[in-house]
Amino acid sequence: MSTLQVQEAYAFYKIYILDYSRDKAEIYERYGFSLQGSIGSKDWEVFAAILLNDRARQGDGADLMNYEVKSAVIGGSFEYQYHRNHGLEKLTNDSAIDHVFITRDESYGNIEVWLIERSQMKSIFDKWLPELLENYETAARQRFRRSVTFGFVKTHGTRLLAIKNGELQDFVEPT
Numbered sequence: 030m031s032t033l034q035v036q037e038a039y040a041f042y043k044i045y046i047l048d049y050s051r052d053k054a055e056i057y058e059r060y061g062f063s064l065q066g067s068i069g070s071k072d073w074e075v076f077a078a079i080l081l082n083d084r085a086r087q088g089d090g091a092d093l094m095n096y097e098v099k100s101a102v103i104g105g106s107f108e109y110q111y112h113r114n115h116g117l118e119k120l121t122n123d124s125a126i127d128h129v130f131i132t133r134d135e136s137y138g139n140i141e142v143w144l145i146e147r148s149q150m151k152s153i154f155d156k157w158l159p160e161l162l163e164n165y166e167t168a169a170r171q172r173f174r175r176s177v178t179f180g181f182v183k184t185h186g187t188r189l190l191a192i193k194n195g196e197l198q199d200f201v202e203p204t
Contacts, residue, residue, distance in 0.1 A: 033189060035200045038080035042140070046072055047195050050137045065102075065135050069112065073100040077129045080142065080190065091126050099177070100131040106176035109157075113171050117163055124154040131187075136197045143186035152183075153177060159165045 050064050057064055074092045078084060083093040092098045099107035107130055111119050123204045128150055130143040157175050191198040 032082070033200060034079055034082050035190060035197070038190070039074055039192070039197045041076055041079050042192065043195070046076065046137055054083050056137075063135065064137065068137060070087060070098075070100065076097045077131065077142070083127070091122055096127050096129045097123055098129045099129070100133060101179070103132045103134055103141070104179050105132075106178050107182070108174060108176050111161055111173040113165055116165070116173055120154060120158060120161055124151060128177075130177070130179075130186065132179065132182075138192075140190075140192045141188055142190040143182050144188040144189050150177075153181075 046068055050067055053067055054064055057067065070092075074085065077096060078093055078096045081093070081096060085097050086092065086094050086106060099109075101107050109123070113116075127147050128145045130145065131140060132143070133140040153175075157173075160175070161173045164170050188201065190200040
């Protein structure tokens with residue numbers, strides 16, 4: 030893995046995730062909406078691409094050239110979804126790359142970024158493969174969904190970055 034671009038990623042986070050969500054918060058609240066879901070998956074993918082000095086992958090498969098990016102509320106699970114037409118290909122691709130997990134609170138002020146190397150994810154994908162194949166034996170099924178728990182991420186991952194109350198707290202270089 031290359032050197033983390035922490036300051037660049039943090040600058041993106043401050044402007045396009047934290048400030049953006051705060052700017053919308055009053056309007057959302059006035060009309061009875063929560064901020065939950067107001068930051069899209071692409072924002073997290075761009076944040077991870079900046080942090081890890083990577084680029085978007087075109088077409089189906091992983092989000093970035095070298096990483097799959099997942100986000101969830103702190104303590105929640107990270108969903109993987111495989112569509113009928115490309116599910117087997119995506120599962121195969123997912124097993125060949127590293128995975129980035131971003132946990133966040135509902136205000137987007139507290140986040141952690143975790144990395145799990147592909148070798149640590151292998152047992153999960155090996156378990157999912159026969160389940161995916163069995164799922165699509167039924168013609169009506171269009172999707173196969175599974176999740177990775179936050180507990181698994183904490184046990185098998187390396188925390189790369191932590192932001193508390195919108196302020197960069199710490200970061201580490203993976204070994």
